[in-house]
Amino acid sequence: MNRKHLRLTAALGASLVLTLTGCSTKAAPESDSGSGGSGGVKTGPGVSDTAIKVGVITDLTGPAAPLAKPSMQASQLYVDQVNAAGGVCGRKVELLVRDHGFDVQKAVAAYAEVQPQVAALGSLLGSAQTSALLDSIERDKLVTMVGGNSASSLGHEHVQVMSTTYDLDMINGVDWLVKTNGLKSGDKVGLIHQPGEYGENAAEGVRFAAKKAGLELVVQTVKPTDTDMTAQVTALGAQKVKAVVFAGTPGQTASLVGVAAAGGLKVPVLAHAAAYVPQLLATPAKPALERMLYVVGGVPALSGDAPALKQLVADYGKKYPKEQLNVGVQVGTTNSAVLVEALRAACAAKDLSREGITKGLRSLKSFDKGMGSVLDFSDPAKSPNRKSYVLRPAEGLPGGLKTVQNATEVPAVAEYLAARH
Missing domain, CATH: 3.40.50.2300 (Response regulator)
Structure with a gap:
């Protein structure tokens, strides 16, 4: 992928970036x-x-x-x-x-x-x-x-x-990544995430899963407004990571995977579902996305x-x-x-x-719309679902994704939730 293509990929990121900030609000009338x-x-x-x-x-x-x-x-x-x-x-x-x-x-x-x-x-x-x-x-x-x-x-x-909350998705996803890509204790895995509630919550799940698997994390952060992932990819490449886990925006995903492929870091990239839209398949990063990217989240592929x-x-x-x-x-x-x-x-x-x-x-303890996992809304303190799908890009299919693994909850999820309480 040449520099012109990378600039085109970065330009898409500018239109898709999600910012995470906070503020307060006045009380509304009862x-x-x-x-x-x-x-x-x-x-x-x-x-x-x-x-x-x-x-x-x-x-x-x-x-x-x-x-x-x-x-x-x-x-x-x-x-x-x-x-x-x-x-x-x-x-x-x-x-x-x-x-x-x-x-x-x-x-x-x-x-x-x-x-x-x-x-x-x-x-x-x-x-x-x-x-x-x-x-x-x-x-x-x-x-x-x-x-x-x-x-x-x-x-x-x-x-x-x-x-499924971001942390649980990442625990399920990293477990899949380890089992299907031959990762073993001591291997280095890159973690790139944004600051804020989305990125930090996803990173919390990655850290737990990596520790359980004995993986060494190489951590890089990315600002929500960043569109060029060259610096992060270069740092991970220097550490010879064997996979990358990502919680960012769709435009950043295109840059991350495109730059990694162009620079020879051709390793699997596991991104949260919030970091993917099918419009990415219209960018120069498309071939690399189809070869390297996997998406984890609590929602099934529309092509199911x-x-x-x-x-x-x-x-x-x-x-x-x-x-x-x-x-x-x-x-x-x-x-x-x-x-x-x-x-x-x-x-x-x-x-x-x-x-x-x-x-x-x-009162909705087993809501089922027939499109994915059964959801339980009875306890606001708990995620209504603890299962995650693993998907991958596929041009021509509804939603631009196909299923790699159906909804799965790994044992580490229960261990993680127990440890939090």
Whole structure:
């Protein structure tokens, strides 16, 4: 790969970089609830006799838009299907969408605007944005599906991580990497990660798994705004690492793998699912990505055989024929599906207040949309799933990924969680 190609790869990184920062927010007014509404169902903010309003605070114009826009569109598609079938509790579900451009302050402002108008947040994108709003969400008792799987978001009654946390994904992924690539005790493995909740939580899992396997980690950090990974790759190459584990952004993934291949460091690279989008296969790094990259995460490949996945691909393609599928489509669909089931449970209990919706969410102990692992939302302190998929890039398939290993939880996960407690 020549320097011109590397600059093209780095340019993609500039458009996909995810920044992780934090701030605080003012207290929002307490929500009131009443008893009106059809069927004697108790209601609260965002619920009328005809509608249930759900907020979506996401990134439609900033660096996370390649994943966030499909997620929002998939959420809207699912809600449209639910409404066409009669809605929830005799009411239509309405999405109130706000764009924060992946800016924490804009997310805080959007929350202040949307919070009094909605019954729940169907999506709040970003670990830093979530961190900034945690206190307000808990105070407002507003069920919130977060678009980031940092373990720091666990343990809050009204905040819900939607899949395997980053640390657990990495423990499962490193175990697979060791077993399938012949790594042995004493081998050097590179770890490149961003600062902040995403990168640090992923690195925590890598460190635990590496110690258990006797691997020597060679650690490099990368700023969220960095797009050229030459320095990190050079450092790892000098240490003759036999594999690389990565928690960063998609553009950084393209640079990392492309530079490594061009420089002769042709070793397997295991990246978290947050660091991949199929648009990378349109960059000069494509051949190296197909040879060297593996992706680990709690969401299956869209190209899987499950009927629900095939139906989602067909429905999304019909609704948005010009949009490229990626993991955001599954995330948006799952978020909306879980929230709808929580609303239905709250309706059955005749309580669509915010407290009632939270109770509805916590009643979902074995949620199964037929697209992946069964999810348990009964305990906010625990990840709803502890299994991870290993995937790899594949041009021409929905989502640009194919399955290498189906959802798996390795024994080290239980050991890690026990040690944390």
